[in-house]
Each structure stands twice: as C-alpha cells, then as structure tokens.
Amino acid sequence: MVEVLNGGVAIDTAEVAVVGGGPAGLVAAIALAAAGVNALSIAPQAEADHRTTALLSSSVTALETLGVWPACRPYAAPLESLRIVDDTQRLFRAPEVVFTAAEIGLDAFGYNIENRHLLAALEARAAELKLPRIAAPALAIAPDADGVTIAYGGDEARARLAVGADGAHSLCRTAAGIAMQRRNYPQTALTLNLNHARPHDDTSTEFHTERGPFTLVPLPDRRSSLVCVLDPVGAAALAALDDATLSAEIERRAHSLLGAMSVDEGRGLFPLAVETADAFARERIVLVGEAAHVVPPIGAQGLNLSLRDGAAIAEIVADARRQNLDIGAPEVIARYDRERRADVLSRAVAVDLLNRSLITEFVPVHGARGLSLYLVDRIGPLRRALMREGVAPAASQPRLMRGEMV
Ligand SMILES: Cc1cc2nc3c(=O)[nH]c(=O)nc-3n(C[C@H](O)[C@H](O)[C@H](O)COP(=O)(O)OP(=O)(O)OC[C@H]3O[C@@H](n4cnc5c(N)ncnc54)[C@H](O)[C@@H]3O)c2cc1C
Numbered sequence: 001m002v003e004v005l006n007g008g009v010a011i012d013t014a015e016v017a018v019v020g021g022g023p024a025g026l027v028a029a030i031a032l033a034a035a036g037v038n039a040l041s042i043a044p045q046a047e048a049d050h051r052t053t054a055l056l057s058s059s060v061t062a063l064e065t066l067g068v069w070p071a072c073r074p075y076a077a078p079l080e081s082l083r084i085v086d087d088t089q090r091l092f093r094a095p096e097v098v099f100t101a102a103e104i105g106l107d108a109f110g111y112n113i114e115n116r117h118l119l120a121a122l123e124a125r126a127a128e129l130k131l132p133r134i135a136a137p138a139l140a141i142a143p144d145a146d147g148v149t150i151a152y153g154g155d156e157a158r159a160r161l162a163v164g165a166d167g168a169h170s171l172c173r174t175a176a177g178i179a180m181q182r183r184n185y186p187q188t189a190l191t192l193n194l195n196h197a198r199p200h201d202d203t204s205t206e207f208h209t210e211r212g213p214f215t216l217v218p219l220p221d222r223r224s225s226l227v228c229v230l231d232p233v234g235a236a237a238l239a240a241l242d243d244a245t246l247s248a249e250i251e252r253r254a255h256s257l258l259g260a261m262s263v264d265e266g267r268g269l270f271p272l273a274v275e276t277a278d279a280f281a282r283e284r285i286v287l288v289g290e291a292a293h294v295v296p297p298i299g300a301q302g303l304n305l306s307l308r309d310g311a312a313i314a315e316i317v318a319d320a321r322r323q324n325l326d327i328g329a330p331e332v333i334a335r336y337d338r339e340r341r342a343d344v345l346s347r348a349v350a351v352d353l354l355n356r357s358l359i360t361e362f363v364p365v366h367g368a369r370g371l372s373l374y375l376v377d378r379i380g381p382l383r384r385a386l387m388r389e390g391v392a393p394a395a396s397q398p399r400l401m402r403g404e405m406v
Contacts, residue, residue, distance in 0.1 A: 011155070011156050011158050012134065012156075014159045016037055016038070016159055017162045018163040024309060026122035026123070027122065029126060031313075032317060034067075034129060035315075035405070037318065040131075040132045041126065041131055041133045041134065042133075042137075044136060045135060046119055050193065052219065052225035054217055055076070055303070056304045058397065058401040058402075059110065062400040065405060072117060075113050075117035075220065079101070079109045080202040082109060083099075083203055083205045084097045084098075085207045088210050139153075141171055147159055148160075148161070161285075163285075164176070164285055170290075173291050176279075176283045178278055183275075185272040187212050187272040188229070188230060188231070188271050189228065189268075190238055190269055191267070191268040191270065192266065193225045193263075193264040194223065196224060196259055197222070198258045203218065205254075211231055212355065214227075214254070215298075216254060243262070246263050248261075275290075275293065276344065280292050280336060282333070288306060290302070293344045298351050298354060301347045301351055308396055308401065309340055312398045317332075318406045347393075
C-alpha cells in the first residue's frame with residue numbers, strides 16, 4: 001500500500017479496495033491477497049453475530065485452499081445426513097426423506113460453524129497475509145474513468161477496482177447506480193443455538209411446516225443451531241419467551257427428537273426476503289455477498305453463494321493481471337457479472353419455489369411437492385444428481401472451490 005498526500009488528505013492506494021468485513025468481504029480480500037493482488041480492506045469492526053453457517057463441501061475446499069479451514073475445524077460439526085420431515089397437517093404430505101453424504105462418496109455434505117468462529121478464523125488469516133486494513137466505514141464512494149475513490153474518516157483510499165461487500169444496504173451498490181429487486185415474504189426467521197440431551201448423530205433435520213421450515217443443524221458435541229421460520233407475529237412471540245419456556249416449546253416443535261433442550265444466550269429475528277441486484281458489476285465496482293443477493297435461510301445457500309462470489313472475483317482479477325489488462329475495465333468486470341448471474345438466479349429461484357410451496361394454500365402445489373420428494377426418495381440417480389448439485393453446483397465452480405489457487 002502506497003500512501004501519498006494530496007493537499008493534506010492521506011490517500012491509500014491499492015489495486016483493489018474491499019469495502020465491508022463480513023464473511024463475504026474477508027473471503028474476497030483473502031483470496032485476492034493470496035493471489036498476490038495488492039488489496040486493501042475498509043471495514044469497521046464486525047458486530048456480534050450469533051448465527052451459524054452450514055458451509056457446503058465446495059466452500060470448505062475453498063477455505064482449505066486459502067489456509068482458513070484449520071482454524072475453523074475444531075468449531076465445526078460435519079453434516080453427514082440431511083433429513084426432511086413433512087410436518088404439515090395437509091391432505092398431501094411428503095414422505096420423510098434422508099440424504100446421506102456417503103451416497104455421493106463424501107464424508108460430509110459440509111460443516112456447520114458459528115459465524116463468530118468463522119469470522120475469527122478469517123480475521124486471523126487476513127493478519128497472517130498482512131492484509132492492509134482500515135478499521136472504519138466507507139463514507140462516500142466515487143468511481144471515475146481510472147479508478148474508485150473511497151472516503152473514510154478524514155482520509156481517502158484509491159483503487160482500480162472496488163469490491164462492494166458492505167451488506168444488504170450497500171453504499172457501493174448505490175455508488176454504482178445499481179438497483180435491487182426485492183420480494184418480501186410474510187415470514188420471519190428466529191435463530192438461536194441450543195444444547196440437547198440426545199446426540200444429533202451429525203444429522204441435520206428440517207421439519208417443513210405450513211409457516212416455513214424449522215431446521216436443526218448440528219454443532220460440535222450435543223449442540224445444534226435452530227432456524228425457525230414463522231409468521232412475524234408468531235416469531236416475535238416465541239422470541240419473547242423466557243429461556244425455560246422457549247426451550248420447552250422448541251423441544252415440543254422438534255417432537256423431542258433430540259430430547260430435552262436448553263437455549264443459549266443470543267436470539268436473532270430476521271424478516272425474510274429475496275433480493276437480487278439488477279447488475280453485479282458496473283462503474284469499476286463489483287458486488288459480492290448480500291450487497292448482490294439476499295436469499296432466505298432455507299437450504300444453506302446465502303453465504304455459500306457469497307464465497308463463490310469472492311472466489312470468482314479473485315480469479316478474474318488474477319487472470320486480468322496476467323494479461324496486463326486494467327482490472328476495473330468494463331470487459332473484465334462484465335465477466336464477473338456473467339459468471340455469477342446464473343448461479344445466483346438459480347439458487348434464488350430454487351429457494352423461492354421451495355419456500356412458496358410450503359406456505360401456499362393451493363392444494364395441487366402440496367401434491368406436486370409431495371410427489372417430487374417421493375420421486376427424489378425413490379430414484380437413485382435423481383437423488384445423487386440433486387445432492388451433487390446442492391454441494392457443488394456444476395455451473396459455477398471457481399478454481400478455489402476445486403482446490404486450486406486462483
Ligand atoms: C437467519 C439466517 C441464517 C443463515 N444461515 C445460512 C447458512 O446456514 N448458510 C449460508 O450459506 N448462509 C446463511 N445465511 C446467509 C448469510 O448469513 C449471509 O449470506 C451472510 O451473512 C452475508 O455475508 P456478507 O458478508 O455479505 O454480509 P454481512 O455479514 O452483512 O457483512 C457486511 C459487512 O459490511 C460492513 N459495512 C456496511 N456498511 C459499510 C460501509 N459503508 N463501509 C464499510 N463496511 C460496511 C458491515 O459492518 C458488515 O460487517 C443465513 C442468513 C440468515 C438471515
């Protein structure tokens with residue numbers, strides 16, 4: 001990082017400035033730094049996050065390749081089986097379906113980890129790589145023909161390309177003049193972690209209810225994370241219960257599958273929506289993570305998509321540098337937009353369809369969902385194709401997801 005003074009204002013210069021230090025931004029910055037790109041991170045200290053993330057196996061491979069995974073592994077629980085239970089009271093109910101990773105030759109579909117441990121591992125790796133960090137929010141972002149100027153505190157940073165990883169209310173997205181399409185769901189997710197009396201046997205269980213999924217995902221030992229999707233009033237009422245009453249109520253909803261439960265401190269309420277940016281790249285700014293797409297927490301897609309965003313932009317920047325191209329040029333960032341669009345849209349549509357098939361009152365849809373799960377349960381090649389697509393989408397496998405450095 002070169003620092004020049006411009007009329008008293010210090011200017012930090014870099015090839016790429018990554019704005020935002022959540023998991024998407026840190027992964028992008030680490031992947032860029034690991035590829036030898038002069039990257040700079042601009043982000044305030046991350047806020048406490050009690051959520052967990054189910055990292056699918058291709059994301060784990062990318063974290064291994066970047067040297068982040070060893071610090072995650074002690075805090076992560078393998079997901080060896082996924083069980084789906086139709087817990088609706090409807091006429092057409094789907095059969096219980098269990099998918100096992102061994103069927104597609106994997107030890108685990110992925111690993112579940114608390115976000116605080118994932119962030120700590122990413123922070124530690126960024127420090128090892130000596131990634132320059134500015135611990136302040138970006139206040140203004142101004143792209144021009146040659147680069148992007150980012151104001152923070154009383155100073156400025158200048159880069160050829162900015163990676164907007166600044167979350168759902170992205171300043172980078174606004175600066176690039178990109179609009180977001182949003183569809184709200186009449187649902188809110190209550191998230192928390194809990195202890196339970198019986199072992200989970202490394203199996204994640206998703207109860208499908210009329211209001212949305214109720215999903216228990218293993219954490220190390222006899223602990224799991226819960227994402228309980230309900231109508232907003234029901235979710236708020238549940239979140240307002242005292243610990244003992246809430247623990248008993250969750251055990252009841254889980255049909256005592258894991259025995260007696262006791263909730264940890266820290267509950268989150270997240271109104272559900274699906275949002276997709278009209279473009280993922282414009283004006284020397286590319287968008288990663290929730291700045292580009294927000295998907296409901298169904299099927300563990302959101303952050304896995306974000307990691308593929310980070311891996312893709314690092315690969316595209318590294319390729320452009322090898323060809324001596326301007327890394328922020330329209331044709332370079334257009335490749336990012338093209339490569340990410342199919343992956344993001346296909347995931348958003350799949351999650352949207354699944355969610356709406358649960359909450360709709362339209363009876364034929366219940367029949368179709370039940371039939372689909374029945375077919376998936378019975379037809380081996382279809383099952384295996386679905387499982388493979390779930391953990392490693394064929395259409396989008398940046399090099400890091402295949403275990404290769406960018
Ligand atoms: C209930 C729930 C459960 C989920 N479970 C899963 C799961 O199991 N698997 C999965 O893959 N995904 C899951 N997701 C999705 C996942 O949490 C998100 O995809 C992920 O948090 C997005 O990361 P991010 O880095 O893009 O955004 P964020 O985590 O929101 O980070 C954005 C960062 O940008 C910073 N920032 C904001 N403005 C500025 C600025 N002006 N300047 C600098 N920095 C700024 C913020 O401080 C923040 O640190 C879940 C989501 C929810 C709601």
